[in-house]
Amino acid sequence: MTGVDAGALVADHLALLAVPVQDGWADSEVRVRIDPGPAEPEAVAQAQAGLMTVHGREYGAPRRLGLDVATVATGILAAQGVLAALIARRRGLPVRGVTVRGPAGALQFVRHHLAIATGGGAFPYRPAGVPGPPFRTADGVWAEIEVLAGDDWAAFWRRLGLDGAGVVGAAWLPFVYRYLAGECRVPPELPAAFARHTLAEVRAAAEACGVAVVPVRLTPLAGVTEPWTVAPHGAATVARRAGTASPDAPLHGLRVVEVTSRLQGPLAGRLLRQLGAQVTKVEPPGGDFGRHSPPLAGEYGAAYLAYNEGKRIVEIDYKNAAGLAELGELAADADVFLHNWRPGRAEALGLDAAAVARTNPAAVYAHASGWDGISDPPCPIAGDFVVQAHAGSGALLHPPGAAPLPSRLTLVDVAGGLLAAEAVLAGLLHRERTHRGCQVGSSLIRAAAVLAASATAPWGPLDGPIETAAGHLVVGAADPVTARRLRAACGLPVTATDAEVRAGLCRGTAARWADRLPPAGVPAVEVPVGLAAVPDDPRLAGLLERAGDACWVPGVPWSFDV
Known part of the structure; x- marks a missing residue:
């Protein structure tokens, strides 16, 4: 069992910018804290936020993911918070610390599922048949x-x-x-x-x-290393320092122009908005296809709200000369220009990194792509599931002997969006340090590699959801001390095997054990049947917010100390 530690991930990612992290301090300036510490076990975080519910939906029962995706997401959020704090310090706000709530990472993976479950809308079809592709x-x-x-x-x-x-x-x-x-x-x-x-x-x-x-690859793809890249533009410039940062909005005054669709790019834009940036999302005439796509939450698509709440929306037809000129003007006045166009599209429009840098040398030019990081992509289309397939994610997600299929959770889209936002922040910090704009790159295949590094092979009798007399239970008892506490709470000797403990838990109900075990020092949670009840969990208080007063979505995951 290997896995990943959120704090170690923060240090590894910040090291790409030569920002040292020691004893919880980044660059000796900003203290980073993940609350609670120690964090909930990965399995408990997956269950509590509903990841196991969605991952197993197609098969009729919750399933554990063999990757520590919640821990990875929490680590990326923490790295984002540190970068935002360091940027704010250089913009005049003496930020001294950033805190991320541990469950915030897991919630990123159910962002649109949560909005849909609580928005009251319905899909325009009735599910029937057998599991679809692969x-x-x-x-x-x-x-x-x-x-x-x-x-x-x-x-x-x-x-x-x-x-x-x-x-x-x-x-x-x-x-x-x-x-x-x-x-x-x-x-x-x-x-x-x-x-x-x-x-x-x-x-x-x-x-x-x-x-x-x-x-579908049967083994994980090797050779993808860095989560994102930063490459400076040409000559040094005077970097824009628009606006004044504040403790709850360290990017206040910075302008982001986002030309993206689907999940990866909009999530990056949403996170930057939650950090205080002004995000202008460019959509085609009539709006993004998801704006009114069911399931609805109020008058908008629930998933659309989940990723675009708080953004300024402008409609531009940049397929014609006038619209393209308007988009170029937005790029020329932006601190960040973010897009997820296919390779070659930016060049065809005259909005590639070099072109934008000529009119706006201080810009951070961000491309959130599909395949950047490998030289031989299998196809031009880079949807989440084909990237999971090519990356071999399924080989790590499921137990030995199971089909190595991608998860229906949009794992690499979400991780890709998290890394795209982190890359933008890395670019902004680079600009503050060097007074040079830059180009930053992130991709879905890089996200898949980051997730793959968290593989744990958690397939023991107590590692996944346990079907009890009523409901499914997840416990976190991997260490010897907690394992002894679990046996004591079950009335079993310390010599009882994991299989015997599981059998004992099966005889009770998930709700009863979820109430009884935590006071005994054993993390435990009942797996939600659906996500509509997730906002009622008191352990997630303060981590969720209403979008458009129509549905629940993950709220701001950081708090900053001055």
Whole structure:
């Protein structure tokens, strides 16, 4: 069992900027604290926030993730807080410390699931059928699918021998909404058709239709190291110091122009907004496709609110000359220009890093991409699930012998958004130190590598959800002291095996054990059946907030001391 420590992750990431962390102090200026200390065990954090609920939704029962994703996210949030504090100090605010609540990291992964569960809306279809892709080919290869247009989806399945709205058409909406729903159920004819063709045949059909088919790696991808990159622009400039920082808004006065869609980029923009930056999100005429996409929370899409609350929205058609000029003017006046365009798109628009630096040499130019960090991406499309497939994430998420499938939790989208925001903050600190603008890069494949480093192989009898007489229970008893306390609370001898302890826990109810074990010194939580009840958990008080007075979303995870 390896895993990751949130404090160590903070030190590793800040070391990329030569910011030392020693005895909880960053650069001898800012004290970083993760509360509570020691943090809740990873399994308890996953269960409490609902990660296990969503991860197991497609299979009818909660499941543990084999990666310490909650701990990683908490560490990245802490690193963001330190960077924001160091930036604020150079802007005149004497910040001396930053605190991150431990559960805040886990909550990032259920951001839109929480908004949907508490927003009162519904998906425009009824889930039915068998689990959707990845599917297995005739030659035994699991392969993930990504496609952006319904016509391409239909054409692909026709080439595999399926046709008609009754099967292929019925699967389209569950496939499209799988990012938001946390599950994808399709008619069984789809995996059956896939299984009649070899990987080569499936790929040939996909290439003819503009569909991405990516084999699921059975081992984690190696060779991706840094979580993000920083490269300075040319000559030194006088960096803009707009506005005045405040303890609850260390980026106040800084302007971010965000041209992104889906999850990764909007999450980065949302985090920068929570740190006090003015974020202007550029959307096409009529607005982002998610703005009014169900499930709704009030008049807006719940997921849209989860990622875009508090931003200033402007609609620009930058496919024409006038709109492109307007976008260029925004970039020329921004402290940060953030986009997640495909490779080559920025150059075609004349808004690549070099072009923006010519008009705004102090800018931090941020590209939140899909595949930056590897030289041979498997396809142009870089959705969360194809990146998980290529990165081999599933091999670490599930127990030995289980199919190495990606999680329906958008793990790399969320981790990618967290790292994109961290990269922007790294760029802003670089600018404050050197008076030079810079280009920062982050990607989904880099996020997958950061998550992979947290693998723990937690597959013992007490490591995952325990099905009790009523409900599922998760306990945190990996260390010897807590293990003895657990046995005592169960009325068992210290020599009892983990399997015997599990059997004893099964005879009670999850709610009863969740009340009884923590006072005995054993972290424990009942796994929520759904996420609608998560805001009622008193242990999460202060970590959630209302978005548009319509749904619950993760709140500001940092507090700063002056």
